Amino acid sequence: MEQWSKETIAAFRKTLLTWYDENKRDLPWRHDHDPYHVWVSEIMLQQTQVNTVIPYYERFMSMFPTINDLAAAKPEQLLKAWEGLGYYSRARNLQRAAREIVNDRHGEWPTTAAGLQELTGIGPYTAGAIASIAFGEPVAAVDGNAFRVFGRLLMIDADITKPATRQLFAETIDRIIDPQRPGDFNQAIMDLGSSYMTVKNPDVEHSPVKMFDRSYETGHVLDYPVKTAKPRPVPVDYVALVIHTPAGYLMTKRPSTGLLANLWTFPLVKVSDLLKDDEQETDLMDVDIVSRAEQAFETETEIPVSLALIGGRAVTHTFTHLKWQIRLVSAELSTVPDISLFAGEIVAESAFDQYPMPVVQQKLWRRWQAASKK
DNA sequence: AAAACGTGGGG
DNA sequence: TCCCCAAGTTT
16 A cells, blocks of 8 residues: 655645635534534434435434433434434434433533543444544544545555454554644545545546545556445345224334334234245245234234235335345224234324334335225 | 444436 | 445444
C-alpha cells in the first residue's frame, strides 16, 4: 500500500476540507453538533442510506425531542417509530443506552470514543463518529465509505471483510485525520464516498482528491477496496395463516430475540417443520401442506379451522441471509375464538397502525387483499 | 472468526 | 430476477 509524507497529508487535509466547506450536504442532523442528534442519526445510518434515514430521523426527533423522552418512551412506541427501517435491535439498544446515560450517568455523555463504545449499540465506527463530530476528538470513523475512499487512495490490499482489517484502516486514518477539524474530516470522507467515489460508476475524473488517488493513477479504481463476496440468502418455505374473525385478524407477536424480534405478523409456519424427516426432499402436494398446517396450528391454538390455499405464486421476501417464500392459507371464522392459550391477539384492521409490523407482513397483507377482493 | 441481523435502490 | 450494496454491532 501507498504511504503518505507529512507534506502530502497536510495538502490532502486542506484539499478535502476546502471542498467540504463548499459542497457539504445539508442534512437534518448537521444543523448542530448535539450528541443526541449525532448519535440517533449515526445509529439510523448503520447499513442504511441517507435518503432512507431522513424521514425517519425527522419523525423520530418530533416524537422524542430529547434523550429523556427516548429513555421514558414505551418500547412498543419506539419500535413503531422504527418500523420499516430494519435491524430492529438498533431501536432496542438505542433505548438501553439512553437509559444508561439518563439514569446511571445523570445525563452526562462519555466524551471519548473509548467511553462511548461502552454504550450498548455503539461500536467502533459509531463511537468514532460521535466522538469526532460532537466532541472534537481526532479519531477515525471507519465505515464503508472510509474503507472505500482510503482503500482506493492508498491501494490498501487488506480484505475489508476481515475483522482485523478495521484496525489497519483506523491506524492509517488516525495519522491522516485533521486534528483541528476531525468531525468535518470524517464527514467529508463520507460525502466523498457517496458522490465521486461510489462503489459503482465512480466519477474520479472530477473528484477533488483525484491527485491523491493512487488507484486512479494506476487504473485500478474498481479493484478497491478488496473484499470477499458474501453467501447468497438461503431459501426457506413458509405458510402464512390468515385467520379472519368478526373481530379482526389473528396476529402473533414474534419472540423477543432473533429475526424481527417483537414485531407482529400473521402466524407463520415453517414448512420443513410440517414434514417428517424422510419427506424433506419430497415434493408434496399443496393440499397435503394445508392439512398438515391445520393440524400443527390446531395443536398449538385449539382453534378449529379449515384452511384454504390462496392460489398464485408465493410471497417472497429476502433478508440479508434468508429468502422467505411464503404461501398463504386462509380461514373465515363466523365467531371469535378463545385464543387465551395463543401467543397473539385478534387485531381489527383499523388497529393495524398501532402494531409494529415488518415489511414482509405488509407484503402478505397486500397479497391477501388482492386475493380476497376477487 | 464467522454468522445473524432488514430494507430499498441500482445495474 | 438476481446480485451487490449502504454512515455496523452483537454474539
